[in-house]
Amino acid sequence: MPDKLTAQPPINKERMAENRTEIADLGEFGLIDRIKNNFSIQNATSLRGIGDDAAVIDIGTENLLVSTDMLIEGPHFDLSYVPLQHLGYKAVAVNVSDIAAMNGKPEQIVISLGLSNRFSLEAIDMLYEGIRAACKNYKVDLVGGDTSSSGSGLVISITAIGRAAKDKTVLRSGAKANDIICVTGDLGAAFVGLQVLEREKEVFKANPQMQPDLEKYEYVVGRQLKPEARMDIIHELAEKNIVPTSMIDVSDGLASELLHLSKNSKVGIKLFEEKIPIDTETYNTAIEFKMDPITAALNGGEDYELLFTIKPSDFELLKNHADIHFIGHTHDNVNQNVMISKQGTVVPIQAQGWKHF
Ligand code: ADP
Numbered sequence: 518m519p520d521k522l523t524a525q526p527p528i529n530k531e532r533m534a535e536n537r538t539e540i541a542d543l544g545e546f547g548l549i550d551r552i553k554n555n556f557s558i559q560n561a562t563s564l565r566g567i568g569d570d571a572a573v574i575d576i577g578t579e580n581l582l583v584s585t586d587m588l589i590e591g592p593h594f595d596l597s598y599v600p601l602q603h604l605g606y607k608a609v610a611v612n613v614s615d616i617a618a619m620n621g622k623p624e625q626i627v628i629s630l631g632l633s634n635r636f637s638l639e640a641i642d643m644l645y646e647g648i649r650a651a652c653k654n655y656k657v658d659l660v661g662g663d664t665s666s667s668g669s670g671l672v673i674s675i676t677a678i679g680r681a682a683k684d685k686t687v688l689r690s691g692a693k694a695n696d697i698i699c700v701t702g703d704l705g706a707a708f709v710g711l712q713v714l715e716r717e718k719e720v721f722k723a724n725p726q727m728q729p730d731l732e733k734y735e736y737v738v739g740r741q742l743k744p745e746a747r748m749d750i751i752h753e754l755a756e757k758n759i760v761p762t763s764m765i766d767v768s769d770g771l772a773s774e775l776l777h778l779s780k781n782s783k784v785g786i787k788l789f790e791e792k793i794p795i796d797t798e799t800y801n802t803a804i805e806f807k808m809d810p811i812t813a814a815l816n817g818g819e820d821y822e823l824l825f826t827i828k829p830s831d832f833e834l835l836k837n838h839a840d841i842h843f844i845g846h847t848h849d850n851v852n853q854n855v856m857i858s859k860q861g862t863v864v865p866i867q868a869q870g871w872k873h874f
């Protein structure tokens with residue numbers, strides 16, 4: 518019996534070989550741009566399509582927000598150290614975070630699962646325990662999904678649906694020159710936490726008798742395993758009647774997200790290294806791993822904090838907020854995205870490429 522590959526018509530094989538372009542050559546964002554450019558919008562209700570944290574759909578008095586994110590065993594998580602409850606929670610939180618990034622309120626999720634017989638009913642119960650905890654915390658309803666078999670790994674794809682008032686929907690594209698750049702919480706912890714977990718896994722593999730001592734790394738490991746979407750900040754901004762001029766959540770690292778705001782808003786970014794919030798445990802652990810803590814903050818990712826810009830006149834209302842940090846400002850030269858280092862040197866802001874290819 519020929520296998521599936523050899524059974525294919527050779528002409529296809531040759532055509533593939535001649536025209537083959539590696540996805541890695543385009544990168545994730547190049548690929549998304551290419552998909553976007555090959556489609557045009559046909560319905561006036563599709564206010565924003567590809568290119569923001571969520572799609573924006575006109576439903577009359579308000580906007581509907583739709584966002585989807587997939588977590589795949591291997592590139593996104595390793596079940597040897599990720600508890601299934603945490604995974605379920607995280608899968609919801611990362612989707613809620615994208616709705617938050619539009620200044621929206623999430624209301625429903627649908628979940629698609631790819632499963633193999635490696636997973637028992639008890640395992641799926643644990644996954645859904647985490648999903649249920651997140652649904653309760655973020656006040657979202659699980660309203661559907663799909664279940665299918667997968668070759669071996671676990672795949673969780675979640676779509677979140679939310680709403681935002683028409684005049685309060687925040688895009689990546691609304692920043693003006695001289696807006697103040699704000700970021701919530703602290704950055705780099707989730708990436709550093711991942712390094713700790715990977716190291717402990719290797720230690721355990723070499724000597725299964727060794728119990729990992731994670732106490733010293735509680736914060737960074739917690740940030741990797743159980744991130745929270747910053748809906749608290751969205752509620753606080755609403756209470757203060759502040760609508761950010763642009764917003765994005767930090768899933769790929771501060772540098773990459775700043776460049777998205779720059780490109781979409783057509784403004785330049787001036788970032789001050791000394792203003793970037795980094796927790797002491799993140800700082801010390803990064804140093805232990807011989808890594809520059811700033812690199813973890815700029816390129817680490819998975820922080821799920823909110824990065825947004827405000828009009829200078831809104832600064833007074835936020836300046837004493839304990840968990841919002843003012844890290845720079847925008848300016849009118851879109852081609853000049855720079856960080857002023859602690860030594861005062863000017864460093865270009867660069868995003869790292871796609872990690873998974
Ligand atoms: P985020 O990090 O906020 O989840 P992404 O970088 O994953 O955003 O996606 C950016 C934009 O590209 C979003 O509008 C998303 O819906 C869209 N997108 C991503 N992958 C695809 C795809 N395969 N086909 C169509 N649109 C996509």
Ligand code: MG
Nearest residue numbers: 570615766768
């Ligand atoms: Mg996002």
